[in-house]
Each structure stands twice: as structure tokens, then as C-alpha cells.
Amino acid sequence: MHDARMTDASGRRLSLPRVLAFSTLSIPLAGVGLPVGVYLAPLYANEVGLGLELTGLLFMLLRLWDLVTDPVMGFLVDRYRSPLGRVRHWILISVPILGLATFFIYLPPRDGVTPGYFIIWMLLFYVGFTLLQTSRSAWVPAIARDYDDRSRLFLWAEIVSVLAMLGLLAVPAILAAMQLHVDRFAQVATMGCLLLIFLPLSAFLSTVFVPDPPMKGEANGAAKFDLKSMLAALRNKLLGRVLLVEVLAGTAIAVTAANYLFVAEHVFKMTDAGASMILMLFFLCAAMAMPLWLKLAAKTEKHIAFCAAALTAAISYIYYYIAGQVGTGMFWLLPGAILNGAAFSAPLVLTRSMIADIVEEQTSRTGENRSGIYYSMLTSAYKFGASLALGVGYFILGQVAGFHPGKENSPEAIHGLLLVFCLLPGILYVLAAIAASSYTLTREVQKSLANSMDPRGPELMD
Template identity: 35%
Template sequence: MPERSAPAGEISLARLAAYGQMVVPLAVVGLPLAIYIPPFYGGTLGLDLALIGTLLMLARFSDVVTDPLIGRLSDLTRTRWGRRRPWILAGLPVMVISAYMLFLPPEGAGALYLLGAIVALYFGFTLIVIPYGAWGAELVGGYEERNKVTGSREIFLVAGILLALLVPVLATEAVETSGTGQAVTREAMASLGWLTVILVPLCGFVLLAFVGEPPARLDVPGAAKTAGPAEMLRQIRPLLKNGPFRIVLLSSVCGALAGSVNASVAILFYDHVAGIGEEGLVLILVLFTAALAGTPLWVRLGARLGKHKAIALAGLINMGAFAIIPFIIYGLKPLDAEYVLPAMFAVTIVRGATMSASGVLGMSILADVADLDTLKTGEQRTGFLFSFLGMVRKIFEAAGVGIALPIVSWFGFNPGLEENSQAALFSLLAMYCLLPLLLWLASIAIIWRYPISPARQERLRRALRLKEARRALHSAAS
């Protein structure tokens, strides 16, 4: 399909849906990486938990090379089908094959098998997610319109997460394996594998066929068209001089580390500390249902309060709810264990209602930062911005897993035991709750300093249009 210009005003609901639905299979794959893989490969397949954490961390480091490379190459690509489509098309079969390997491992699958499957899956993610995110940032230019694009993506993301939560439960119940004592069974993981095999090509077709790409802005003949090491370093320097981008980067680092530490031990916390077993999966379902319901609210608040202030507000509310968890475990649980589930249910609803704010508004903020970068460098590098931020986030997400799982293992925690020591259980609480609270507080304090308001963003857009017009006149004259 040939490239089409982005609309100047409203973006249609059909186009929003066609773009946003691509994240459904990405969420179906991404959720297990965060919460299912450690208990499945550790508890069900019997791999050492600390080893799993190390492998997940090592696999993430492959993105240090591939993320910025794919981002830069997608910025430079020029085809009749657009810049982003060819890379997404290449990523679809990689995602399908690697997801099948990861979710349907053969008997006796060990550490090398897990490492290979995850590295391949991460590469498939990079081929799809980096061009896809840049594509969304370029669809529209308005401050509020970008919230709608990221809001659509977040709604479909949460829908995909809910699907990834429900399908394994239904698959497990269908074969009556609930009495195995395993939070994550082979049947549950197999259901996710087959769901991914079906959804990835289907959603990819809808995206590639029905969403047009805008042309590259400020595309100057003679500009650097390479992606070698020296050129990649040259591309990074303007980013690090970009004040708003530095704020987004540092805030994202803290948030990514907090989320990774928390998610990597979530199911283990529900099983061994909260003592609610399989009800923990219900809480995760409640969390993302509340997130789905809260998404439209944060789209509106981002426009009314400013994107960064809305993110900070959501973070403070989330922290207030999350800080109650230690009191539930050490206050309510000794009185009556029956109190734990309803108390965690209430906390989870509040947390869920706020959690979509960063996903919706954070990516919308990055699109605004890309405008500033384009104005300063004279080159549209949206793919590189998204890939560089994504690379750094992935490093700290990997570090979160590599920190949390070895720490709880060092304290003697063993997911295969029915009873663990109090020190081991406290280490789970610390990784699930206490350390993330400190990191989220730092993330909120940093993003509060973000300087691009709606008025400044509109000035950036006007300056970009003026620069494009001057460049067009210069090209016509020459």
C-alpha cells in the first residue's frame, strides 16, 4: 500500500482500532514473559529460579544491539509500502515460531532451550514493536490526538492481557488439572502458544492492510543513510542533549525497574506470602480489568491536567494503595486469613484504575519529544527514539528480573516447597512491594519536571511546518 499523509484533524475510530489491535497478540506473549515464565519453568519444569532470572536478564541484553539498529534502519527505509511495514512483516513469522517454542517446550527442555527461545522471541518483538511504536507517533500531530492513538493502543493492550489471563485458566479447567498444585501448567502455556500462532498473522494483516503510513518529514537527500557503529553513536548524542527526553528516559528507567521487580515475583507472592494460591490469577485479572475501565479517564485527564501531571497523579494514587499491602500481610492475615483476599481485591482495583496512565500518556509524551528532536536535528528519527528508550527500558527490566529472583533465592526461597522460612517470605514481600515503592516514587519525582505543555507542543508543530515549507521552497528553487 502506498504511503498516505497523516490527517491534520481527527483520526477516525476505524483507523484507531486497526492500528491499536496489533498489540493484542503482543500482550498475549508479553504477559507470560513477565509473570508466567518463572513459575512455569521453575515450578513445573524444575529449573533453578536464580538460573531463570539470570537467563531472562541475559536474553534481554541482546536488545542492546537489535533495538537501536532496527529503529535506525526503519527510519532510513524507503519503499512503496512505507518505512515501518517491511520490518513488521519480517517480525511476524519470527514471533510465531519463537512463541511456539517457548510456550510448548518439549520434555526435558533445559536452560539453553529457554535462552534460545527467549532471545528469538525478543528479536521478533523488536522487529514489530519498534517500527509499530514509531508508526503510531507519526499518525497524528496534535497534543490530544496523540493521547487517543496511545489510548486505543492501551485499550487493546489490556484486552490482550485479559485474554492471556483467561485462556490459560479455561485451558487448565478443561483438562481438570487444577489439583496438580501448579500455578502454571503445561496446558495453560500451550493455550497461549496456540493463541499466539493464530493472532499474530491475523492482527498483522489488519494493521498492514488498513493503516496508512505518513511520509517521512524533513527527508533531505544527502543525509546520513547508514546504521554503522559510528553513525549510531552520532545518533545518540542529540538524544542525550534533549532535556525533555532525558527526563522521560530517567523516569522510564525507574518505572521499568520497579515494574519488572514486582512482576517477576507476583505469582510467587500470591502463592507463598498472601496464601491465596490460584486466586492470585483472579487478582491479576481484576487488575487489568480495572486498567481497561480506567484508560478513557487518563486520556481525558492528560488533556486537562497535562500529560506528565496526570502520570504523576496516577502514580501517587497507585503508591498509596500499594503501600497498604505490608499491613495486609502482617496485620490482617494473622487475625484471619480470610481477610487477605478481599483486602487485596480492593487494593488491586485502585492500582488497576491508575496503571494505564503511564502507558497511554508516556508514549504520547514521547511522540511530542520526537517533534522536538526532529526540529533540532532536521531529521525524523522517531523509530530511533522509540528504540533507544525501549532498549534502555529492557535493560532495566532485565535487571529487575536478574535482581529479584536471585535475591529471593539467596534468602532461601524455593517455589517447590510448601513452607519457606520467614526471611525467605519477607524477601518476596520486599521484591513485590517495598523496593518497587521506592523506585516508583523516584519515577514520579522525575517526570514532574517534564516541560512540554500543550502550548509549547503547538509551537513546536508550527515551527516544524515552517521548516518544512522553507525546505520545500529551497528544493523547488534548486
């Protein structure tokens, strides 16, 4: 199933229906993203009873283990093709792995959950997630036409992701509106059931309706997997810059996600339904703002749009801190959520689009498509940041700030919670903007690279 006739050889972009079919993969990925931090981490820390510090430690160790497994999966995606193409078979393989783990993680027993249970199923959960995410991202360099078309593909993927997260996070509010007084276990179980429905459906739509061609300029598959090839990739200054930016932005996002429910409940005195309503508006703003950030990137450069989005997010934490000192309720929390939501998706979309440009730059020099490994490194960078947020963040929250969910907390502990929630992400976003400001792979550079490449194989630049 080669699909050469469906590719970009004519210079035409993928039609919107095909782009949307590709973007459906964002639905199951969305369920492994922010909801894990917003609902799963607090569920296992509080209701399941593992405790704040232990939950944070386990999340951190599991994510650090992914730093070993992710590059291996990236190599597998690059190296092993099938009659279905470069990535379709990997998408299909990820479905039963992620589906099985989703069932046990999102629908845990109410009694008897041990750290061992959590570790086993979360390991499998992250394996399935990484395989699906790496395959999906590695698809883009081959099916996108140019510098801005890569942003277009990731834009639609992120819009679908945001809408999926919007739907998942609306579950508590919808259940409350139906006057179904369910606890956190039932809320998370409902999310898990929705993911189990959409996971095979999205895999079917994407693998049937999206082409899976070789990348322009690609001479062969990935070379033998070894440490030298990984170190060589890390020596790519462009890749290193984007990985640093991803760690900083990913940590900021994960700190926000892991502590949002605690801040909404203890600082702003919101109910679960009210907090979910704010999250719905947060993601609605994220979906509405994404085309504006991409338009800014199209008129300037991707790294300039990234800096603008990161600084906007940083400003939102200044508001959160001030509002948390002077008032409670939806009225005080909502403006910060709108501002933070508007900036939320842009950094993630833009870094993934920048990696696609770097993949093309590397392919133009070597004829070797390393998109799987490059995207697995990006995934690892994000996970590393998220592990720091949950491990170190929860440790600071419990041991330094003295905050513990489910217990009576002093005003000082609640103020410590607000400080962790605002200060860490705000500083990280500013540092991410500074790091991104010196990125050098611009639109003009990318055009010259594209012109140097021939569909039949690599043409090295002078």
C-alpha cells in the first residue's frame, strides 16, 4: 500500500478531510496528556491512597524510565517498514497495548491498589502512548508540503486534541448537570471508557485515509541503532535548542496540570463541577487562539510566535497569584484561565513543527530519515519535564509548603500551594522564551533546503 499517487508529488497539500482523519489520533493521545496530571495523579494520590509524595515519586521514576525506552521506539519506527508503509503498522500495534493499560489505569479497583499495580500498568500505558505519539509525529515530515504546511498539520491535530480534552474534562460537569452525584473514581472511569471507544476508531480512520509515503530526499531507512547515533543527534544544535525549550515548557504545563484542581478547590474555593467548567473554557480558548498563533508564525517565524505565546502564559501566572490573594470563586479564576488557555497549545504545536523542519534539514544532508528518533527525543524531553513537575513539584508541595490534599491545611500551606502553582511555571515559560529566541532555522533557510532535495534521493548542499 504505497500511496505514491496520494502524496505531495504534485505539490498539493493533503485535503482537509485527510488532515482531519490524521488528526483523530489526537483524541486518544489527549486522554494520556493533561487528564493524567489533572485527574489521574490526584486520584491515585488522594482517593486511591498512595499519598502525594509517593504518587509524585512514582510518576517521576516512570517518566524517567521512558527516557530509555522512547529513543528505542523512535528507532523502531524509523527502521522497520511494512507493506502498509512507514508508520501505519506501528499505529495499529499501539492500539491493543494502550487500550489494555487504559482499562486498568482509568478503572482501578477501589480497594487494594498497590504501588506495584500502578507501576506495571503505567509502564504499559506509557509504552503504548509513546508508540502512538512517535508514529503520529514521524508521519508529518513525509505528508506535509513545506514549512507552514507542517504547522497546519500540527494545528489541526492540536485543535482536535484540545477539543478532545475539552470533552474529557467536561465529564464531571456533565455528570453533575445530569444530577449524577458520582465520585472521582466514576469520573475517571467514564473518561477511560470514552478513550477505549475512540482509540480503535481513530486508528482505523487515520490508517485508511492518510497516505504513508517515503519522505522526499530519503534514500533508505534508519541506520543501525547505537549510542553514537543518539549522541550525534544530540549534537545537532537546532535539535538541542528545541529539546531544551520543550523541557522548560513541558515542565511548566505539567506543574499547572498537576496542581490545578488543588488550587481551584483550596485557593479559589471551587467545587469539582465549577473547576471542570473553568477547564472547559480554558480549552475552548486554547482551540480558538491556535489559528492566531499559527498566523503569527506564518507572518513572522515559528520561534517568534513561540516566544510570544510563552510570555503570554508567564503573564497569566502573575494574574493567578494576585487573584488568589484577593478573592475566591469563578469570577476570580476565570480571567487567568482565559489568558493561560489562549497561550497553552501554541508552544507544543510550534516545537513539533520545528522538529519537522529539523528532520528535513538532517535528511537533506544524509538522505536518512530520522523523524522517529527525533520525535521520540522530543517526547522524552516533554516527559522529563513532566516527571520533574510531578516528582519534585509534589515533593516541594508536601514537604516544603506543607500542603496535603484531603487534610486540613493552614493558610500558610495554601499560600505555599499558590506559590508553587504560579512561580515555577512563570519562571519556566520566561526561560523557554529566552531559549527559543536564538533558534536559527527560519523559513528562508528551510526553502533553500527543500530546493536542494530531490524525491529520488539526497542532494547534498554546498
